[in-house]
Amino acid sequence: MLIxxxxxxxxxxITSPELYADRRRFLRLAGAGTAxxxxxxxxxxxxxxxxxxxxxxxxxxxxxxxxTPRKDVTRYNNFYEFGTDKGDPxxxxxxxxxxxxxxxxxxxxxxxxxxDLDQIYKLAPLEERIYRLRCVxxxxxxxxxxxxxxxxxxxxxxxxxxxxxxxxxxxFDPKVMDTRPVLDWPYKEGLxxxxxxHPLTLMAVGLYGEVLPNQNGAPVRLVVPWKYGFxxxxxxxxxxxxxxxxxxxxxxxxxxxxxxxxxxxxxxDHPRWSQAKERRIGDFLKRKxxxxxxxxxxxASMYAxxxxxxxx
Amino acid sequence: xxxxxxxxxxxVKALSAGKISALKVLVFILSLIPLGLLLLAFFQDDLGANPxxxxxxxxxxxxxxxxxxxLAVTPLRKLTGxxxxxxxxxxxxxxxxxxAVLHFGTYIVLDQFFDWRAVVLDVLKRPYITVGFAAFVLxxxxxxxxxxAMVRRLGGRRWQALHRSVYGIAILGVVHxxxxxxxxxxxxxxxxxxxxxxxxxxxxxREQERLRQRSxxxxxxxxxxxxxxxxxx
Numbered sequence: 001m002l003i004x005x006x007x008x009x010x011x012x013x014i015t016s017p018e019l020y021a022d023r024r025r026f027l028r029l030a031g032a033g034t035a036x037x038x039x040x041x042x043x044x045x046x047x048x049x050x051x052x053x054x055x056x057x058x059x060x061x062x063x064x065x066x067x068t069p070r071k072d073v074t075r076y077n078n079f080y081e082f083g084t085d086k087g088d089p090x091x092x093x094x095x096x097x098x099x100x101x102x103x104x105x106x107x108x109x110x111x112x113x114x115x116d117l118d119q120i121y122k123l124a125p126l127e128e129r130i131y132r133l134r135c136v137x138x139x140x141x142x143x144x145x146x147x148x149x150x151x152x153x154x155x156x157x158x159x160x161x162x163x164x165x166x167x168x169x170x171x172f173d174p175k176v177m178d179t180r181p182v183l184d185w186p187y188k189e190g191l192x193x194x195x196x197x198h199p200l201t202l203m204a205v206g207l208y209g210e211v212l213p214n215q216n217g218a219p220v221r222l223v224v225p226w227k228y229g230f231x232x233x234x235x236x237x238x239x240x241x242x243x244x245x246x247x248x249x250x251x252x253x254x255x256x257x258x259x260x261x262x263x264x265x266x267x268x269d270h271p272r273w274s275q276a277k278e279r280r281i282g283d284f285l286k287r288k289x290x291x292x293x294x295x296x297x298x299x300a301s302m303y304a305x306x307x308x309x310x311x312x
Numbered sequence: 313x314x315x316x317x318x319x320x321x322x323x324v325k326a327l328s329a330g331k332i333s334a335l336k337v338l339v340f341i342l343s344l345i346p347l348g349l350l351l352l353a354f355f356q357d358d359l360g361a362n363p364x365x366x367x368x369x370x371x372x373x374x375x376x377x378x379x380x381x382x383l384a385v386t387p388l389r390k391l392t393g394x395x396x397x398x399x400x401x402x403x404x405x406x407x408x409x410x411x412a413v414l415h416f417g418t419y420i421v422l423d424q425f426f427d428w429r430a431v432v433l434d435v436l437k438r439p440y441i442t443v444g445f446a447a448f449v450l451x452x453x454x455x456x457x458x459x460x461a462m463v464r465r466l467g468g469r470r471w472q473a474l475h476r477s478v479y480g481i482a483i484l485g486v487v488h489x490x491x492x493x494x495x496x497x498x499x500x501x502x503x504x505x506x507x508x509x510x511x512x513x514x515x516x517x518r519e520q521e522r523l524r525q526r527s528x529x530x531x532x533x534x535x536x537x538x539x540x541x542x543x544x545x
Contacts, residue, residue, distance in 0.1 A: 269437075
């Protein structure tokens with residue numbers, strides 16, 4: 001109740017989303033043509049005023065399944081820093097200020113660097129990719145993300161030969177976030193370097209063609225589609241390359257329940273519930289969960305010879 | 313059960329039969345509000361992105377809440393002297409069962425869609441479902457024996473012994489919730505604390521009673537007290 005006052009002025013009211021997006025779009029896309037505008041009818045043009053990300057490269061990484069409606073993607077979120085009910089982040093996350101924003105990239109890299117948002121947006125052409133998202137809680141979505149491969153960012157800092165893992169640290173701002181010690185804040189995630197460099201691993205800045213809503217991890221989040229959703233850390237502020245496997249928040253909270261790898265695997269149950277099936281948001285009947293969330297052809301080779309029951 | 317086994321205390325009489333009936337109707341209507349709100353949300357397509365989860369959680373929450381409300385009747389009656397509260401307890405207990413049936417039904421029909429193999433595996437392998445299932449099964453005999461005729465058939469003493477299992481059921485219910493939560497223990501903790509208070513008060517009162525018995529002259533503490541159990545206090 002006491003904090004309400006500070007939240008009276010939403011960041012979105014200070015910087016209008018139009019200005020916010022237009023500036024970036026203009027910087028990035030000057031000269032890129034109006035192809036995207038020509039594609040859409042009047043409704044797309046209207047949507048374009050609310051943080052549209054401009055013409056996007058249509059990535060071949062797109063699953064041919066019905067998209068989860070935008071309202072579900074943006075109102076059903078696990079972002080515990082804004083409350084543990086899945087409806088909470090959509091209500092509370094507007095308090096987070098996402099511009100200016102920087103990502104510090106450090107550790108075992110040749111060129112440690114701090115990127116601001118404009119630099120992040122310019123790292124690589126923004127692509128639209130349609131990925132499945134499988135939550136460890138056994139529900140799933142299909143989401144049209146906008147972003148660029150994490151490898152583009154990592155290549156820019158020139159990882160050293162000794163780097164084997166990538167640690168992601170996310171924003172923890174007690175002024176706008178829930179400070180109860182539900183997890184060990186700030187929220188941390190990690191990948192092996194080869195996982196981080198995999199072409200499927202995405203840094204997302206948007207969804208449904210628009211700037212990422214705060215509750216979905218604005219301004220930049222990780223998306224690793226073959227792993228359970230919690231691996232895809234939101235609102236990243238630091239990326240650290242290391243030679244040791246980093247600690248991760250959920251693994252610290254429950255090492256028996258949430259492994260470092262957390263690859264989607266219907267054969268390895270969460271100790272408290274089955275992972276064999278999932279409910280696609282919007283569906284009534286559950287569907288079978290696919291190994292590596294359906295991305296086995298692309299990623300299974302990275303785990304060849306590993307016991308996936310032990311390295312769950 | 314009150315009508316057949318409990319001698320009417322003066323304060324029960326103090327509330328006229330008409331007022332008791334009116335009160336029962338009111339409690340009945342209030343108890344249907346959670347279901348009403350769920351139905352309203354369903355017809356307005358307002359159950360969120362995962363309606364089955366919403367329904368499962370809502371019916372589970374209300375089962376636990378009604379269970380705790382039912383268990384609060386006796387302590388509240390003792391603390392306030394409102395003995396008429398007892399006349400509402402059976403209905404509250406049956407609403408606990410009503411929401412438990414909805415919760416269990418949601419799980420079987422909406423969540424698992426009669427996938428009995430998955431249900432059996434869940435009950436055997438998932439501790440939180442095991443205890444939840446046990447709590448539900450244990451509620452059934454309590455609901456079945458809730459009628460006056462059943463109280464008469466069982467006899468007050470056996471009926472009372474059977475219905476004391478509700479304390480264990482409540483513990484199972486809270487454990488069921490505790491074990492299914494991923495990280496944020498705040499809400500299950502609230503339920504656990506309320507249950508601890510409700511059971512703690514009973515334990516304390518029983519202990520006081522025991523001490524009073526012990527200090528009383530042996531002639532008055534020869535065990536006859538236990539032969540005429542009235543109602544759980």
